[in-house]
Amino acid sequence: MTLAGTLEPCLQSLRNHRVSLVDKLEFHIDSLTDVLITKEIFTRDDLEEIQYEKGPRGKVRKVLDILEGKGEEAARIFISASSCLEESNIKAEDQSLKQTSEYQKVIAKHKAVLKRRSECMLYYNTRHGEKIPFSEHYVNLLIVKGHHSLEIKRHEVLTFGQQRISLQQKATEQRLIKPAQLFSSETGKKPAKKVLVTGVAGIGKTVLVQKILCDFSNHKEHQSFDFIIHMTFRDLNLVNKPVSLRELILRKNGHLAKHLDTITENDTKLLIILDGFDEFKHYRGCDVDIFLTDLDEEGEVVEVLSSLMLGELLPGASVLITSRPMAVGHIPIGSIDCFVVITGFSTVEIHDFFQRFFQDEELATKMFDIVAANELLLTLCYIPAFCHIVCSILKESNGLYPDTPRTMTDIYVQYLLALVKSHTNNRIESLNNVSGMKHQEHLQEILLKLGRLAYQKLMNQETLFYSNNDEIASCVIASTFLDKTSIQEPSCTEDVYSFTHLTIQEFFAALYCAMADVPLSETLGSGNEYSIACLPGNLDLFMRFLSGLLSERNQELLSRNIGFGKQKDKMQSFRLKLISDTQATCENGAYILTQLHCILEQQDVLLMQELRLQRLRINLSDVTLSTMDHNAVKHFLNEIHLTISEVDLTGTNISAESLRDLQPYLLRCEKLWLGENNLDLEAIKVVADILQESDILKELGLGWTDIGDEHLFVLTNAIKAKQILTELWMEGNRITFAGLSPLTVFTPSPLERVVAIWNNVTDDEGERLNSLCPKPCFTVSFTENSMWKDWASWVLQRCEVSSSEKLVTILFKVYDISVRSIESQWAKTFYISLTKLIRTRIEQCMEEDVRRKLEKFETILTS
Numbered sequence: 001m002t003l004a005g006t007l008e009p010c011l012q013s014l015r016n017h018r019v020s021l022v023d024k025l026e027f028h029i030d031s032l033t034d035v036l037i038t039k040e041i042f043t044r045d046d047l048e049e050i051q052y053e054k055g056p057r058g059k060v061r062k063v064l065d066i067l068e069g070k071g072e073e074a075a076r077i078f079i080s081a082s083s084c085l086e087e088s089n090i091k092a093e094d095q096s097l098k099q100t101s102e103y104q105k106v107i108a109k110h111k112a113v114l115k116r117r118s119e120c121m122l123y124y125n126t127r128h129g130e131k132i133p134f135s136e137h138y139v140n141l142l143i144v145k146g147h148h149s150l151e152i153k154r155h156e157v158l159t160f161g162q163q164r165i166s167l168q169q170k171a172t173e174q175r176l177i178k179p180a181q182l183f184s185s186e187t188g189k190k191p192a193k194k195v196l197v198t199g200v201a202g203i204g205k206t207v208l209v210q211k212i213l214c215d216f217s218n219h220k221e222h223q224s225f226d227f228i229i230h231m232t233f234r235d236l237n238l239v240n241k242p243v244s245l246r247e248l249i250l251r252k253n254g255h256l257a258k259h260l261d262t263i264t265e266n267d268t269k270l271l272i273i274l275d276g277f278d279e280f281k282h283y284r285g286c287d288v289d290i291f292l293t294d295l296d297e298e299g300e301v302v303e304v305l306s307s308l309m310l311g312e313l314l315p316g317a318s319v320l321i322t323s324r325p326m327a328v329g330h331i332p333i334g335s336i337d338c339f340v341v342i343t344g345f346s347t348v349e350i351h352d353f354f355q356r357f358f359q360d361e362e363l364a365t366k367m368f369d370i371v372a373a374n375e376l377l378l379t380l381c382y383i384p385a386f387c388h389i390v391c392s393i394l395k396e397s398n399g400l401y402p403d404t405p406r407t408m409t410d411i412y413v414q415y416l417l418a419l420v421k422s423h424t425n426n427r428i429e430s431l432n433n434v435s436g437m438k439h440q441e442h443l444q445e446i447l448l449k450l451g452r453l454a455y456q457k458l459m460n461q462e463t464l465f466y467s468n469n470d471e472i473a474s475c476v477i478a479s480t481f482l483d484k485t486s487i488q489e490p491s492c493t494e495d496v497y498s499f500t501h502l503t504i505q506e507f508f509a510a511l512y513c514a515m516a517d518v519p520l521s522e523t524l525g526s527g528n529e530y531s532i533a534c535l536p537g538n539l540d541l542f543m544r545f546l547s548g549l550l551s552e553r554n555q556e557l558l559s560r561n562i563g564f565g566k567q568k569d570k571m572q573s574f575r576l577k578l579i580s581d582t583q584a585t586c587e588n589g590a591y592i593l594t595q596l597h598c599i600l601e602q603q604d605v606l607l608m609q610e611l612r613l614q615r616l617r618i619n620l621s622d623v624t625l626s627t628m629d630h631n632a633v634k635h636f637l638n639e640i641h642l643t644i645s646e647v648d649l650t651g652t653n654i655s656a657e658s659l660r661d662l663q664p665y666l667l668r669c670e671k672l673w674l675g676e677n678n679l680d681l682e683a684i685k686v687v688a689d690i691l692q693e694s695d696i697l698k699e700l701g702l703g704w705t706d707i708g709d710e711h712l713f714v715l716t717n718a719i720k721a722k723q724i725l726t727e728l729w730m731e732g733n734r735i736t737f738a739g740l741s742p743l744t745v746f747t748p749s750p751l752e753r754v755v756a757i758w759n760n761v762t763d764d765e766g767e768r769l770n771s772l773c774p775k776p777c778f779t780v781s782f783t784e785n786s787m788w789k790d791w792a793s794w795v796l797q798r799c800e801v802s803s804s805e806k807l808v809t810i811l812f813k814v815y816d817i818s819v820r821s822i823e824s825q826w827a828k829t830f831y832i833s834l835t836k837l838i839r840t841r842i843e844q845c846m847e848e849d850v851r852r853k854l855e856k857f858e859t860i861l862t863s
């Protein structure tokens with residue numbers, strides 16, 4: 001004991017001063033644990049243990065207990081960190097007394113600035129000068145906390161080889177929250193610091209940000225922060241030389257210049273909002289190796305922002321990032337501690353939106369009824385941006401829908417026509433009139449110029465641009481779709497432009513490709529070829545618009561109203577490409593959602609009849625599915641009556657409700673993959689219903705779905721009723737021997753294979769299970785070579801048909817040192833083939849960031 005005391009003076013000192021340390025540190029426990037995590041003394045598991053303790057004093061005690069097991073060096077670092085903390089607090093207290101009143105004045109000033117900036121709704125067809133008060137027009141948005149597949153990615157339980165799934169790390173249950181709760185602490189938990197808000201195009205991410213700013217500046221919510229700094233990636237794209245975070249903040253917040261040091265020293269009271277990550281030019285390059293840690297340190301803009309997101313820069317500050325889902329994979333996920341998805345409006349909110357938009361109860365109800373009578377239109381209105389466009393069209397046309405829109409493109413086309421019409425005082429009405437003809441040609445020219453601008457900028461991932469095209473900037477119609485902002489550069493003020501909404505830019509880009517006299521092979525591909533399936537993910541909305549614009553009905557509308565010549569060759573070429581790409585994808589099982597949306601946009605039953613399908617595989621994996629996505633899937637499967645050989649819904653954030661919605665189609669499938677979704681008992685009951693009803697469902701995948709024995713019992717009863725299922729995969733769950741043993745009754749017939757590795761089952765228990773059936777059917781660890789050989793060839797085939805971007809996602813899941821260390825032949829062959837494939841892709845890859853990631857994997861696999 002004495003010996004230990006002299007050999008471990010720091011540990012001993014902690015023991016001696018335990019009582020006084022609890023007194024001193026109880027108010028600094030959060031910052032202290034943060035420091036210890038940053039210095040890698042504490043792990044996330046330690047943090048969780050500390051957070052379970054009630055009250056700050058209990059937490060300090062827990063910290064001291066944990067330190068006992070961490071050794072002398074950890075204790076030394078702790079003592080130095082806590083004395084620094086105390087010193088800085090004394091200094092801060094002294095200073096703060098002096099600064100309090102001035103600091104409060106800056107807060108008030110900043111709130112006044114934010115209030116002015118956020119008090120008007122950013123409606124994007126607002127006539128110049130027309131102001132719509134935000135608070136009167138904000139409609140409640142449905143926001144869900146917890147996104148299972150992202151949570152899992154964060155905890156890295158997806159990587160193969162993880163031997164243990166921490167039971168404490170059960171995925172957070174999904175639940176509705178209010179904007180005010182984004183940063184509020186839940187019982188016993190630390191408030192979230194890094195929040196990621198995702199949601200599809202036009203769902204209301206930017207409006208949510210505005211809501212936060214508005215409530216903060218009106219002293220209503222988020223008052224735990226002293227300052228909120230708002231930046232958009234759109235603006236940040238304009239920075240093309242090394243900068244410091246100080247410069248970035250001051251670009252739009254010059255009034256904070258004098259006090260920025262105090263504000264950032266007090267970073268736990270600071271929230272930084274970064275809106276529109278998907279619009280960031282460098283979004284694919286955020287896995288930087290260089291970090292900045294100081295407010296004044298200069299670096300590339302991507303380095304500054306990545307350092308901020310990862311908590312290297314201003315570690316105490318809270319950060320909220322918004323992004324469309326397609327770019328989420330590029331955000332340094334490890335740093336995020338709260339995932340939020342905006343799901344848009346429900347019928348109640350749509351109704352409310354109509355009331356606020358029309359500001360006349362009777363008229364609003366009449367308009368709402370028109371929309372409610374058309375199910376497709378109503379579905380589109382769940383997305384606020386579309387809801388707004390639908391209302392605008394109804395307003396312009398007095399409720400008379402000229403052509404009932406059936407798809408997203410239809411409403412954008414009609415929106416374009418309505419705005420063009422209203423801005424040109426109906427001058428394009430008459431086709432017979434000569435000046436009308438001239439006017440039409442002029443109009444076509446302007447729209448195509450605008451389209452080309454949208455297209456060029458979209459391909460370069462630019463959403464904000466300096467105007468070097470005065471003709472467009474000064475034209476009234478063009479300016480209807482463009483926003484002008486003046487920004488302060490060090491020596492002058494510059495005008496910058498953006499489309500009024502990103503979806504509008506995507507629409508115009510597609511309009512250009514569809515209507516300009518440039519062949520599709522030139523705009524969409526290189527040489528004579530182009531592919532719908534292989535375009536990068538950020539072009540999927542553009543592709544859907546293009547398909548809709550190349551449909552018969554929209555060509556007809558554009559020709560009738562604006563005089564565009566129909567692009568018959570392009571329509572035919574696109575249609576044939578869509579057919580051949582879809583056939584290939586159904587055959588090889590590559591990701592299919594974009595094609596399904598393109599098919600929905602075409603609204604052409606004949607097209608589906610022309611599909612010659614030998615096999616039907618539907619792969620929708622790894623992207624959260626929205627209501628519109630479900631519509632696209634259902635629309636396709638309603639017309640194609642084949643048996644579905646495989647449906648892959650892995651990592652789609654699927655809920656019980658959406659599973660129920662898809663149930664009739666899932667009854668037609670032979671293999672169903674539902675892994676990496678948080679399946680609650682309700683969802684499992686739907687799966688059980690499918691098992692009980694289906695005559696053909698043979699293979700079911702439920703890996704990493706957070707299921708336990710209680711869920712498995714429900715499934716077992718269903719398997720018993722139908723006795724068709726041959727394979728059940730349940731890796732990475734909470735299942736025990738007790739849950740698995742009732743399945744022995746059905747092994748080996750019909751159930752030939754039950755995979756339950758990374759559950760709560762020991763190898764001995766696995767052997768016992770196998771001894772209960774005539775031949776071994778249970779796999780609880782990596783032993784059975786033949787099975788893993790099959791698995792590996794399935795994964796390899798998936799990799800081969802995936803785009804390089806998607807390949808990176810798959811590689812993140814399947815590479816792992818511990819599997820590579822397995823000496824089995826299958827593992828060796830698997831990794832050799834994978835390495836070969838990666839090499840080929842590196843050679844072909846045009847996208848710098850994807851190539852870099854592939855090269856990293858190649859190095860890992862060959863080292």
Ligand SMILES: Nc1ncnc2c1ncn2[C@@H]1O[C@H](COP(=O)(O)OP(=O)(O)OP(=O)(O)O)[C@@H](O)[C@H]1O
Pocket residue numbers: 122123124137138139140141199200201202203204205206207208276323324353383384385386388501502503
């Ligand atoms: N809560 C809301 N109340 C009223 N209108 C809303 C609301 N949310 C969104 N809108 C309408 O939808 C439009 C689009 O919203 P917003 O720009 O926030 O979408 P987004 O998710 O940021 O889209 P993108 O990913 O394309 O940038 C807004 O301009 C507004 O007209």
